Amino acid sequence: MRPFTSRRSLCAALLAASLWAPAVAHSAPADQRPVAAHPDKGDCPDSLGRKLTSRLDKTMNDVGKKAGIPGAVVGLWMPGKGCYVRSMGVADTRTGRPMAADSFVRIGSETKTFTVTALLELVDEGRVKLDDPISDYVKGVPNGRRITLRRLAQMRSGLFPYTEDPGFVHDLLSDPQRTFTPRQSLAYGFKHRNTFAPGKKFQYSNSNLVLLGMVVEKVTGHRLADVIRHRVLHPAHLRDTLFPQGNEFPRPHPRGYTDQTPSGEVADATNWNPSWAWAAGAMISDLQDLRTWAKSVATGQLLSPGTQKQRLKTLPTGFPGTTYGLGILKTNGWIGHNGSIPGYETVTVYLPSQKATLVVMMNTDITSQGQEPSTLLARAITAVATPENVYDGSATAP
Template identity: 60%
Template sequence: MSRTHTWHRTGCGGTGHSRSGYGRSAAVTLAAAGLLAAVACTGPASSGPPAASPTATSAASPRALDPAVAKRLDKAITQVLRQTGVPGVIVGVWQPGKGDYVRAFGVADKSSGKAMSPDLRMRIGSETKTFTVTALLRLVDEGKVRLDDPVSDYVDGVPNGENITLRQLAEMRSGLYSYTDDPGFDKAFMSDPDRVFTPQQLLDYAFKHPVGFQPGERFQYSNTNTILLGLVIERASGLSLREYLDRGVLGPAGLGNTLFPEGTEFPEPHAQGYTDQTLDGEEANATDWDPSWAWAAGAMISDLPDLRDWARIAATGTLLKPATQAQRLRTLPTGFPGTGYGLGIFDNHGWIGHNGSLPGYQSVTVYLPRTKATLVILTNTDNPYKGNENSTVFAKAITGIVTPENVYSLPAAPASPPPTASAASSEASAAAAESSAG
């Protein structure tokens, strides 16, 4: 989705922009989670598991990460850092048999001038969606839920809930309004970033709005979908979302530096995160803002080594039964060229994974099955660059050098007015949907 929104933005069917996906506003930094900040619209989809969407492929091999290529990457990343005004960035590229590239550029703390380093933890926004949906799919494999169950079996009061399936929530095809697009939510969060929200309070903002379209009719990134999946996981497992993620996903995956925070905890070492996507347009340090507003859609924290492992785990399905993973990767059109969205994950020009954005931080974690390459990018600002998420600008430059046949590229979303009358700065949204946070 952004506070965590990386994917969202306009809304087919009048849903407006969303903070959790791909786009953003002065306050829209809220979109939790990341994916295409712009919302795509597509025609009706058939019920049940859709056919797999085409993936960019080529016989061409990616470039070896030798000193010459590393030098080109250093130059390109430094240039993007300067152009975008991003304080700092961590980059990891791993290609079996062709070398690794791990670097950090810029600063982790603008006040002290402390350099960015590859060992720092970061907030990952909508990448949280990949973990939440993996937890759901683990419950599918355990026989505790079915993807085609209506959400009304687990959560009361959902508009049209008897007709919206868990699959459609994970696919971003429910028609439910994203709470991060609601002006009242926007004002409540941005006027008090330390406020604690409950999942039900988040849903209340969404459910004030009419359903935008019939389930399955089109793609539209909505953080509301993933909040509901978090509640489904709690109902079906009998555990809190954090407990089930720890036991069912993070533990089995061996991700010791990844966590779903219960409050504002942010284990050291971590980078400071900065945003100018505020009501008055002034830059703020968002490092310790309460992430409860993003919850299952974008609250998680991780680091470079864990995300390297997670990119492969999520894309290859090592925690899931093969048939379940096959359903996950059956992507549907999003309306963005080269990008399809499956069950909480996207395929962008062959790269499988998700992006993330929330106040102070952006990220991209993707895996290229064709070559088994992995790319992770972590930045300590969510400020957009010419309508693009800054993480997308880095990813496009890096993949253009390393995997020119598979260039990661999410489209910029058009600028739109800020969602609240008090927001002084214009809304600039960013990059793109995926086969998605948060």
């Protein structure tokens, strides 16, 4: 979930590319460097086999170098075959501190899966209906009488994405510590005409999820963070996932690097305030919680079968092999979501046909040849491990 199209400078490419290989050379001579410097401890007792593991190691190394990724963690679990958990590169480009598999990261747009789950629980309880117009809950939404909660969750509302407004971009980047309220964020988008009639096509817009977060608060009478904690995180047994109120960030966490700055130069975005993203992208999690959540959200463990069926009823996005449901992505068999916020990117998906789970976490959102680094890495990993089901998250990368 990038607030605007980033500009990758030459110095950013040179800096990041120089960090990947040295970071994995702590325990061996340069000509014998292991690709995976820090295998996860205790969570992956059965490897996928030497040959496949070696190919995955090489894949991580190749993508990391080419895309200029400072540090990354990949977890792949394939029941009956084994698992693969690796951390590579550095968590801090200044100190050379290695990336660790037990790190917390900002998960960006993966927050959408939590917000929509909270909404769908209210659907199960009969407190809201997916075909209710947003105007029943939030006043002042352009064409709000015709835009339903379903259209918002499907990314088919036609509302202008507030993150694409030049004024928003200026205000965020001129003061990354600024606190935005949901109404303040939406106001940047509401200045623009709607981009199409509700339901006509797919357009990824964070405005949609901020509105759904407001619906959850309106109906429950509680803060969205509290609703998600009590109604989603606790029942799903996610102990290391949180909805921050400001820029708080549990340790350990890597430094996050972005080129979404006024000059386009690389900056440390670790402590930027994610309030602007709120229900669309403010949350924090870690590898093991995301592993648990991948299966939970894809199989509907917190929802009734009927509501989960509606969630997974996906529509075309315009990207071959990729469709979008109610706050959830389907891409070549994989179900879940990706996330991007200045400094960090993630992918959390589940493959029902093999009961496989993939989690990717990294400490940069700097694009490589116009593509998000998390998509590049997840695509490459799945091309090796599940060649008949290759991940592609391009549809959710505006």
